Structure formats: structure tokens, C-alpha cells
Amino acid sequence: MAFYVTTPIYYVNGEPHLGHAYSTMAADVVARHMRQRGEEVFFLTGTDEFGEPVAQQAEREGVTPRELGDRLAPRFKEMAARIDASNDFFIRTTDEGHMKRVQEVVQRVHDNGHVYEGTYEGWYCPRCADFKTESELGPGNTCPIHKIELTREQQQNWFFRLSAFQEPLERLYEERPDFVTPDFRRNEALAFIRQGLQDVSLSRPNLKWGVPVPWDPEQVIYVWFDALLNYYTALSYGREGEDLTATFWPAFHILAKDILKFHAVYWPAFLMAAGIEPPRGMFIHGYLLMGEHKMSKSLGNVLDPFQVIDRFGADALRYYCFREVSFGQDGSVSPAGFETRYETELANEYGNLASRTLAMIERYRDGTVPPAAVDAELAEDFEGAVPRFSELLDRVELSQALEDAWKLVRRLNRYVEESRPWDLAKDEADPERLDEVLYNLAEGLRVTTLLLAPYLPQTSERLLAALGEQGRGLADLGSRPGGQRIERLPPLFPKIEAPA
Numbered sequence: 001m002a003f004y005v006t007t008p009i010y011y012v013n014g015e016p017h018l019g020h021a022y023s024t025m026a027a028d029v030v031a032r033h034m035r036q037r038g039e040e041v042f043f044l045t046g047t048d049e050f051g052e053p054v055a056q057q058a059e060r061e062g063v064t065p066r067e068l069g070d071r072l073a074p075r076f077k078e079m080a081a082r083i084d085a086s087n088d089f090f091i092r093t094t095d096e097g098h099m100k101r102v103q104e105v106v107q108r109v110h111d112n113g114h115v116y117e118g119t120y121e122g123w124y125c126p127r128c129a130d131f132k133t134e135s136e137l138g139p140g141n142t143c144p145i146h147k148i149e150l151t152r153e154q155q156q157n158w159f160f161r162l163s164a165f166q167e168p169l170e171r172l173y174e175e176r177p178d179f180v181t182p183d184f185r186r187n188e189a190l191a192f193i194r195q196g197l198q199d200v201s202l203s204r205p206n207l208k209w210g211v212p213v214p215w216d217p218e219q220v221i222y223v224w225f226d227a228l229l230n231y232y233t234a235l236s237y238g239r240e241g242e243d244l245t246a247t248f249w250p251a252f253h254i255l256a257k258d259i260l261k262f263h264a265v266y267w268p269a270f271l272m273a274a275g276i277e278p279p280r281g282m283f284i285h286g287y288l289l290m291g292e293h294k295m296s297k298s299l300g301n302v303l304d305p306f307q308v309i310d311r312f313g314a315d316a317l318r319y320y321c322f323r324e325v326s327f328g329q330d331g332s333v334s335p336a337g338f339e340t341r342y343e344t345e346l347a348n349e350y351g352n353l354a355s356r357t358l359a360m361i362e363r364y365r366d367g368t369v370p371p372a373a374v375d376a377e378l379a380e381d382f383e384g385a386v387p388r389f390s391e392l393l394d395r396v397e398l399s400q401a402l403e404d405a406w407k408l409v410r411r412l413n414r415y416v417e418e419s420r421p422w423d424l425a426k427d428e429a430d431p432e433r434l435d436e437v438l439y440n441l442a443e444g445l446r447v448t449t450l451l452l453a454p455y456l457p458q459t460s461e462r463l464l465a466a467l468g469e470q471g472r473g474l475a476d477l478g479s480r481p482g483g484q485r486i487e488r489l490p491p492l493f494p495k496i497e498a499p500a
């Protein structure tokens, strides 16, 4: 009955953009849905503040890494709040509670015999904070992601014996076919494991900005291990005075494909080395693209989520992202695409369904939902919708679940067109049928809105209140006998005004 979901923690080396917001919105949809199912949920997001990605950016800006983090971490925190993320905690890896726990776990891995001292020689990308194998290098020894020339590094440092975990990892993947989803990402990770694992650096000798290695404080822990451990450390201090580890571990992770190797290979191996249970699972999503290109700070092609939310609200942004791009795949987003979906789907389909349903109940039945029977024709299309929706969200099929809910919106609009309540209302030609139509519309809208609540938290709240619905959980969904008082609402998705 406990569910723990996480986002990646974001580097504080630039302003948050829609790519970051995307992962956080996804995790939030899952968290909210699980709460609706009555699960006890812990939802974590935060910032990754150590290592070269942050230290080098700070140097470029002529500030200390701590100053950079102190300026940008609040921006990420604000972003989470603006997109309506319902996170239970916001972790910063510079938190003392995190650092202390990281050292404890790393010490345990050491004491369990999985750490040794050696010489690393190879290619390192400071922007990825990643040691590249020959097969991962771009032409001319460049980073294939950042397109920068890499330097060959030789250093004395501590190694984590990743190679010893090849078999345990293969077993884990075999025993739990849904450990990594979607399937094609699982296959990618498994292929990486099967090609043979090399030991990886656990520390950085020439860097000051990090968590000190407990038995060798001249070195700092390699940022990826410190960062991954956030998922575990947060439970020990994320709620004042309580250790939540026993309740919530293991976690379910949401992340994009760029950091698959760290999460799907290094992370479970490291946990096993520490004697900690591996994650419950992870979903790997694709990239939001602008045109052909990944939206990213270094490319400067970012859509500012703050601006979109200022004009259209967080719900519209959340809806658009999961509707426009099939979750799991890469896909392009654009301001024009956003406006089209806002107008044709949110305003004209859902917004309009809500206004006309409320308006007709007000006009024809004095603002009270008339008690009536379920219309068999409509009921057929709602039959099984809730368990199907839950099952899709169990698999984090966010776009498919949204598509299913949207089919119900469209079905209800068709129901209005087919049953023509305005004709039924003329001279009260058939009052019983009008009762039935209005009752079924109110019920259909209520159920659909409850399903959509994780995607559209603000809109659903307003609409459910207007429909006189007190319950917010899926267990409360049942059917209502009618008799509720409704209230009219201003348009849920008002017409787009040209920006000033």
C-alpha cells in the first residue's frame, strides 16, 4: 500500500526548462493517480549540486559552486511548484542529511569488499560526468552528446567492482521482466550488461566539490554515485523526525534515456553491493524536441515552462506534453502545436462539455442533477474504463491512459449531440428522457474528470466542486443517485489572448 516515485535530480548548472518539467510532471501524474487509489505515496524530486557539471559552470560564471546552487536550486523548486508537482520533499545533494547517509552507504560498499584502489586511464566528459568507453566516443575523441573534445585522463582513484555484478544483474533482469520499461529500453540496458561490464570509478581525486570519501577524505565520491543515492537518502530525513525507508523503499524511478546506463546498470549493482534492495522498477521516457533537436540548455532552444504557465496555466501544459508526445518516445513540441491542442481539445471539447452540462442542468433543472437511471448505451462505453485506466498507469503508459480518458470526453460530447437535450426541453416534450440525459451527462463528466484529475489537478478540482462531488479517490467513484446541486463556472480554458 506504499508507493515511492522519483524524478531525476537536476543539475544546478542552468535555468530549469520544459525538459526538466516534463519528467517532474510525469512522476506527478503517477503520484497523484496512486494517491487516488488509496496508496500511501512519497514523491521525490530535487537538485544535483556536486561534481564537474556544476563546478565548471560556476567557474565560467565566476562564482562558487555553492553560490550557483543556492541561486538555481530555488528556481527548480519553484518550477516544481508552478507545474503543480505534489512532491513530498525536495532534496538537494548539498543537504547534510544526504551527505552523511551517502558516506554511510559508500562505506558499507567498501566494507563489503566491492571497492579497490587503482589507476583510471581513459576519456572523461565533464559535462556528462561520464567516463566514456572507446565504443561510446564520437569522432575525434569527442563526447557524442555535448560534441566537445575530451581529454584523456589518468588518475589514481577508488573503483567500484561493477564487473562482479554482471551475473546478479542478468539474473535480476531475468526474474523481473518489467524492471526497466518500456521493453526496448530494457533490451538496451540488458545488451549493455551482456557485452561485459568494466569496473567504474567511485571517486575523483582532483575535484574538491563533492562528498568526501569517508576513508580517504582527499578524494570526493564520483558525482553519479552521490546523485543516485539521493533516492535512498531522502527517505531517512525527508520527513522531519521519521525514517521512511522501511515504509517506502524500494523506489520507482522516472527518467529519460540519456541517463539509462546509470539507473539501469550502475544503480542496482551499487545497491546490491551495499546490501540494499534494488529499485522496484523504472520507466525511461524519450526527449521533448524542438524541431529536430533535443531541447537543452546548451542548444538554447528551450520552451520556458514559466511563460507557458503564466499564459495558459499548468494544467494545459501538463495535458499538452502527454498528449502531443507519446510517452516513452521522442517527440516535437511547439508553441503552435500547443495553441492548437489548447483550443481544439481543452477549450472546445472538454471545456465546452463541462460548460454545457452545467448550463443545461442549471437552465432545465434549476441547478439540481435529476435522479434517473443509467443510460445503457452510454454505460457500455464507460464499462471497465477505470480498471483499464489504472492498469495503463501501472505501466506508466501516460499517453495511452490520457487517450482513453479523452475518448470518454468525446463520447460524452457525441451523447449531447445525439440526444439533443435542447429539443427535449422544448415544451418539456419528454421530461423523463431529459432527466436521464442530464443525469448521465453529469455522471459521465464526473467519472471522466476524476480519471483526468492527475493530469489536470486544478481544472478537475474546480469542476468536481461545481458538480457537487466531494470524493477525490477512485474508490469513491461509485455512482451517484442524483440530487446534487451544481454550480456554473466561467470557461475552464478561456480563449487565448494575444500576449501583451
Ligand code: MSP
Binding pocket: 007, 008, 009, 010, 011, 018, 019, 020, 022, 023, 048, 227, 228, 229, 230, 254, 255, 256, 257, 258, 259, 286, 287, 288, 289, 294, 295, 296
Ligand atoms: N543530475 C543528473 C541526474 C541525476 S539522477 C540521480 C542529470 N541532470 S540533468 O539536469 O541533466 O537532467 C536530466 C534529465 O532531465 C533527463 O533524464 C530527463 O529526465 C530530463 N530532461 C532534460 N531535458 C529533456 C528533454 N529535452 N526531454 C525530456 N526530458 C529531458 O542528468
